[in-house]
Amino acid sequence: xxxxxxxxxxxxxxxxxxxxxxxxxxxxxxxxxxxxxxxxxxxxxxxxxxxxxxxxxxxxxxxxxxxxxxxxxxxxxxxxxxxxxxxxxxxxxxxxxxxxxxxxxxxxxxxxxxxxxxxxxxxxxxxxxxxxxxxxxxxxxxxxxxxxxxxxxxxxxxxxxxxxxxxxxxxxxxxxxxxxxxxxxxxxxxxxxxxxxxxxxxxxxxxxxxxxxxxxxxxxxxxxxxxx
Numbered sequence: 001x002x003x004x005x006x007x008x009x010x011x012x013x014x015x016x017x018x019x020x021x022x023x024x025x026x027x028x029x030x031x032x033x034x035x036x037x038x039x040x041x042x043x044x045x046x047x048x049x050x051x052x053x054x055x056x057x058x059x060x061x062x063x064x065x066x067x068x069x070x071x072x073x074x075x076x077x078x079x080x081x082x083x084x085x086x087x088x089x090x091x092x093x094x095x096x097x098x099x100x101x102x103x104x105x106x107x108x109x110x111x112x113x114x115x116x117x118x119x120x121x122x123x124x125x126x127x128x129x130x131x132x133x134x135x136x137x138x139x140x141x142x143x144x145x146x147x148x149x150x151x152x153x154x155x156x157x158x159x160x161x162x163x164x165x166x167x168x169x170x171x172x173x174x175x176x177x178x179x180x181x182x183x184x185x186x187x188x189x190x191x192x193x194x195x196x197x198x199x200x201x202x203x204x205x206x207x208x209x210x211x212x213x214x215x216x217x218x219x220x221x222x223x224x225x226x227x228x
Contacts, residue, residue: 120218155182193217
């Protein structure tokens with residue numbers, strides 16, 4: 001059957017065509033197809049000029065999803081595809097610096113700390129017997145040397161230290177010329193504690209030995225012995 005040329009307009013009211021028209025029998029030449037809405041506005045299908053061959057478009061079976069667009073393959077089949085995302089835009093300018101916040105309130109002063117415990121009583125200082133005074137014929141005997149405590153300055157003393165920085169020996173003379181030596185004091189330590197002090201009188205080689213006993217690092221006993 002030869003295609004029939006249709007003159008005029010095909011009107012559709014409220015989406016219903018007055019007569020059923022089969023798709024394979026609807027041809028329009030030199031014009032356009034307008035589908036109007038109930039409000040009177042329409043959608044126009046119009047073929048372009050300058051065509052040299054027939055063109056067919058096959059619509060998708062579904063309505064697609066929001067933001068999708070129609071795409072065509074080489075056979076004229078259309079389908080719903082996602083739109084192509086454009087390139088990322090340039091980074092915006094840095095915003096202005098915000099205002100400085102309000103300074104926080106000062107914290108309250110902390111409580112006074114607990115008073116520390118009283119320290120242990122220190123060890124009893126060394127008591128050193130002075131050398132016996134010598135006698136000269138016909139003259140009054142020279143007074144014996146008064147007992148010296150550690151650090152006494154009436155005579156000249158030289159101190160020797162061990163590898164731990166503790167005093168190991170004290171040699172005492174009458175003067176810094178060191179012409180007459182009076183006595184020597186030797187100290188022995190264990191675990192940093194003084195355990196023995198030996199005082200030797202140079203004039204007669206007599207000795208006084210003091211032994212120190214500790215319990216849990218606290219001095220508990222001093223034993224003193226002498227030799228002629």
